[in-house]
Amino acid sequence: MAKPLPTEAQELEKRRQELQNQPSRPAIRICGGTGCLALGSDEVAAAFETALNEQGVEANIELKTTGCPGFCEQGPLLVIHPHRILYTHVKPKDAAEIVAKTVVKGEIIERLLYEDPRTGERIAHEQEVPFYKLQKRILLKDSGVIDPRKLEDYLAVGGYRALHKALFEMSPEDIIEEVKKSGLRGRGGAGFPTAVKWELCRKSPGKPKYIICNADEGDPGAFQDRGLIEGNPHSILEGMIIGAYAIGAEEGFVYIRNEYPLAVELISLAVKQAKEAGLLGKNILGSGFDFDITIQLGAGAFVCGEETALMASIEGRPGEPHARPPYPAESGLWGKPTNINNTKTWAWVPHIVKNGGDWFAQMGTEKSKGTTIFSVVGKIKNTGLVEVPMGISLRSLIEDIGGGASNGKKLKAVQTGGPSGGCIPESLWHLPVDYDSLKEAGSMMGSGGMIVMDERTCMVDMARYFLNFSKFESCGKCVACREGVRRMYEILDYITRGYGQEGDIELLEEMGEAIKIGALCGLGQTAPNPVLTTIRYFREEYEAHIREKKCPAGVCKSLITYYIVAENCPGCGLCARYCAEHAITGEKGKPYVIDPQICGRCGVCMDVCNFNAVVVE
Amino acid sequence: MEVDIKKIDAILEEHGLEKRWLIPSLLAIQNTYNYLPPEAMQRVSERMQVPMIQVYQVASFYKAFSMEPRGKHIVTVCMGTACHVRGAERLVDQVGRVIGIKPGETSTDYQFTLETVNCLGTCALGPVMVVDGKYYGNMNASKVDRVLNRYMKREGEAHG
Numbered sequence: 001m002a003k004p005l006p007t008e009a010q011e012l013e014k015r016r017q018e019l020q021n022q023p024s025r026p027a028i029r030i031c032g033g034t035g036c037l038a039l040g041s042d043e044v045a046a047a048f049e050t051a052l053n054e055q056g057v058e059a060n061i062e063l064k065t066t067g068c069p070g071f072c073e074q075g076p077l078l079v080i081h082p083h084r085i086l087y088t089h090v091k092p093k094d095a096a097e098i099v100a101k102t103v104v105k106g107e108i109i110e111r112l113l114y115e116d117p118r119t120g121e122r123i124a125h126e127q128e129v130p131f132y133k134l135q136k137r138i139l140l141k142d143s144g145v146i147d148p149r150k151l152e153d154y155l156a157v158g159g160y161r162a163l164h165k166a167l168f169e170m171s172p173e174d175i176i177e178e179v180k181k182s183g184l185r186g187r188g189g190a191g192f193p194t195a196v197k198w199e200l201c202r203k204s205p206g207k208p209k210y211i212i213c214n215a216d217e218g219d220p221g222a223f224q225d226r227g228l229i230e231g232n233p234h235s236i237l238e239g240m241i242i243g244a245y246a247i248g249a250e251e252g253f254v255y256i257r258n259e260y261p262l263a264v265e266l267i268s269l270a271v272k273q274a275k276e277a278g279l280l281g282k283n284i285l286g287s288g289f290d291f292d293i294t295i296q297l298g299a300g301a302f303v304c305g306e307e308t309a310l311m312a313s314i315e316g317r318p319g320e321p322h323a324r325p326p327y328p329a330e331s332g333l334w335g336k337p338t339n340i341n342n343t344k345t346w347a348w349v350p351h352i353v354k355n356g357g358d359w360f361a362q363m364g365t366e367k368s369k370g371t372t373i374f375s376v377v378g379k380i381k382n383t384g385l386v387e388v389p390m391g392i393s394l395r396s397l398i399e400d401i402g403g404g405a406s407n408g409k410k411l412k413a414v415q416t417g418g419p420s421g422g423c424i425p426e427s428l429w430h431l432p433v434d435y436d437s438l439k440e441a442g443s444m445m446g447s448g449g450m451i452v453m454d455e456r457t458c459m460v461d462m463a464r465y466f467l468n469f470s471k472f473e474s475c476g477k478c479v480a481c482r483e484g485v486r487r488m489y490e491i492l493d494y495i496t497r498g499y500g501q502e503g504d505i506e507l508l509e510e511m512g513e514a515i516k517i518g519a520l521c522g523l524g525q526t527a528p529n530p531v532l533t534t535i536r537y538f539r540e541e542y543e544a545h546i547r548e549k550k551c552p553a554g555v556c557k558s559l560i561t562y563y564i565v566a567e568n569c570p571g572c573g574l575c576a577r578y579c580a581e582h583a584i585t586g587e588k589g590k591p592y593v594i595d596p597q598i599c600g601r602c603g604v605c606m607d608v609c610n611f612n613a614v615v616v617e
Numbered sequence: 618m619e620v621d622i623k624k625i626d627a628i629l630e631e632h633g634l635e636k637r638w639l640i641p642s643l644l645a646i647q648n649t650y651n652y653l654p655p656e657a658m659q660r661v662s663e664r665m666q667v668p669m670i671q672v673y674q675v676a677s678f679y680k681a682f683s684m685e686p687r688g689k690h691i692v693t694v695c696m697g698t699a700c701h702v703r704g705a706e707r708l709v710d711q712v713g714r715v716i717g718i719k720p721g722e723t724s725t726d727y728q729f730t731l732e733t734v735n736c737l738g739t740c741a742l743g744p745v746m747v748v749d750g751k752y753y754g755n756m757n758a759s760k761v762d763r764v765l766n767r768y769m770k771r772e773g774e775a776h777g
Contacts, residue, residue, distance in 0.1 A: 034737075034738065034739050034752065035739050035741055035742055035754070037752060038739050038742050038745065038752030038753060038754035039742065039754055039755075072739075072741030072742060073741055073742075075742075217738065218735070218736065219736070220696075220697035220698040220699070220700075220701075220735050220736035220740075221697055221698035221699045221736065221740050222736075222738070222740070223736075223738035223739065223740055223741075226738040257738075258644060258681050259734060259736070259737055259738070260738060261750065296640075296641070297640065297641055297644055298679075298681075299640050299643075299644060299679035299680070299681040299682060300679050300680035300681035300682075300734070301678065301679050301680060302735060313640065314637060315636065315637055316635075316636040316637045316638065316639035316640055316667075316675070317671075317674075317675070318674055318675055318678035318679075319678065319679070375740055375741070377699040377740040377741050377743070378698075378699055378702050378703070379702060379703070383699075383740070383741035383742075384741050385741075415698065418698070449698070449699075449740070451698045451699050451702060451740075453702055457702050462702075465698070465701055466698075469735060472735070473735070475678075578758050578759070580714050602707055602710050602711075603704070603707050604707060604710075604711060604758045607704065607707065607757050607758050608757070608758050608759055
């Protein structure tokens, strides 16, 4: 769209009506998010283009590549509108058949439907799948429906209506008041009230003022921001423009990870479109308000998710945090008042302006309002991106939406909050998901990654993994984090290798508490959490490693042995072919044997075995 | 690869010469050369009037930057939590075995560089690896062989 949008409310509404009133045609929507792309959805889309063309129906059918609808495990995903028939694991070779049968004749192809693993029933429509049925999708509502590359698509679903309302019907104070009423808390994890932050920044003397969208989603296991940006980038821009108007900011930044190439491409495109349409730049929609957005790429530093480090990075310096106060609201980017919010927080703003603070406040719990997006991943069946009301129980999220364990093993814990969070044992899954309950359990909401673990996950190894992460990502500025985390990592590493000693657990606890107090920024202060929570809930696993030199989950290489169960082994020899150490020997057709003296404990044999004949102890 | 100063200047001009454009400019240079050649860093320092030590500080702080030449094919294995619990460590071992190098290394013929990254955000499909920007989800040992073979074969064909 090269033409600026009309500025009059009525004209804009008319334009929106025109877009909505286009004759409704059957539409094929293919997920083009990074997840489905990894499974080859681009090839599927190309196959559909060919199939539509060959069958001469391309004029009657709309083919759309959308953002992520969230059900990544079942990808590549395909939804056929208007009835929302959902096909999963679609391959390029299915395209011609789907066009001929489903699109043209309305017939359903059974084999491509989602099969409910609990009942074995095949489900035809997206809205009936339990994974979607239990969600409350507001932020993600249009992800998977609109084409993220088209501003028109966002307009047609009511996009930028809130901006118009904000600019012409509300004062900046009105907007802040509405956000205050909503009770919106920062979606980055710490949960600070958004309106308070905005008000501080608005009242802070100094010009110009800046706002920043923190899309440096570095928590391993979390991809909500990526999903949201890839699905509906304009919703974030709309929130930022409204926020800038409320705060009185002239320039905004989207700080986004370099590791998300597709999200970077789509948000950059959205900014370009918004500029052309008169939604960014001088005199936005004729209101007299000026505001512009720059996309700033991160360069692979987890610590830059911390706000003071992030600002250092935008200024072109290494991302080292500094002590607060001064808070960014007083002295942020280049010493000017700055307001930083998470991607999802910004995306909420248009909804709150459009529907009112009371509407938002009626969702969720007393202190945690609204819905929240989680990436539910790990050892469950339905991995993906889900949006649920705050206060839903962990169990409902993991078992009802997540579909329970993926391989019949017993689930034992869920990790939330990334390297800053902790592991919550299965016995506490009745807890509601909100900022305060998770904090009480020793973890935190974080940006919304939820990694489910089963009995084959070693909790000591998990703690070691996270400390290795934090050690690697520590910027090195303060001693508590740089040295303390490293020492804790070394102790954990010893334990997992069988060199643990009596007293190690107590030492870890003591160091953890000291680092929490002593570290400069959020990264260091929260780094001990994964250790402290696993000790709190899974102390017996630590003790087994230290006293019996055993890894009950069968993960820690130095403490385990792989062997082949003769009854299950048909002697195919596949494991021997993959064994890099040549530790597996045998004769075709007869059970093979692993030599524990040579075995490198890599576990490849177990991965490749089709008969579950390789076991570990 | 010879460093073309004109190309570096073009990148710098496109972004802007204030210090805030240092990181984006270095990223663009790395996209062009696959690493940060010393001559390029020197030119950045001169044109942006940022002391060389600060350019070096930024280049060494951020993990996206490499000051060593990298291979033609970049293999990145995700070590995020979700990938970790689904066997990312085994995946990286297996990839290393197939192309004969350890994480962080480049093969002597500069065909492959093996890197690890802390999360690619494709957690639902773990373990995940990326070769030259193309994502491969739900990897296991036998799939690794198949995928990497494709890249090796292409090499062979090109030379054959």
